[in-house]
Amino acid sequence: GQNIDQPTEMTATEGAIVQINCTYQTSGFNGLFWYQQHAGEAPTFLSYNVLDGLEEKGRFSSFLSRSKGYSYLLLKELQMKDSASYLCGRTDSWGKFQFGAGTQVVVTP
């Protein structure tokens, strides 16, 4: 996706923690979404950040810094089922979405 950068792939072992960073263009920014997508399936919603700070939801947390154009998704206590692509998405004030290319997380036993 345009102007949204995230790593291509990350590998971690079961039970570990992984942090996926995302940087985006700040002009016109409204909110930051994270979606999970398993191969061949549609994305599913994980989190939405509008204000600076950390939002925690169970094993997943998402952080946003509006001034830095930076977000991260933190996955704790990794499970095999967490192996998927994680999409960072930015919405502008018109509600238009742009997605990053996705980060493929590979969880190994």
Added chain:
Amino acid sequence: GAVVSQHPSRVICKSGTSVKIECRSLDFQATTMFWYRQFPKQSLMLMATSNEGSKATYEQGVEKDKFLINHASLTLSTLTVTSAHPEDSSFYICSARSGRGYNEQFFGPGTRLTVL
């Protein structure tokens, strides 16, 4: 709540034929629906945005005469791929937004199109 369905889930067609994909919001009214295309191991690329009762807005590089979008009601949008070619083979995903609260989009399950 917030379920979006797509039909068909898979379609195989011959080159030159047209294919229609339906996107329905099952339990909410979608003021806006989006159509995305995703090639293997690539991100979702927004093709167009459709608002109920008005013409779709296409992203740069997307041919509006080839990808016809109709959003005739608050619960249904259709994408018709006209004169499909093998390079149109892709995963097409729709999403819908209710217009309430924040801008979360609810995604359909996707349609796998294969053009022979």
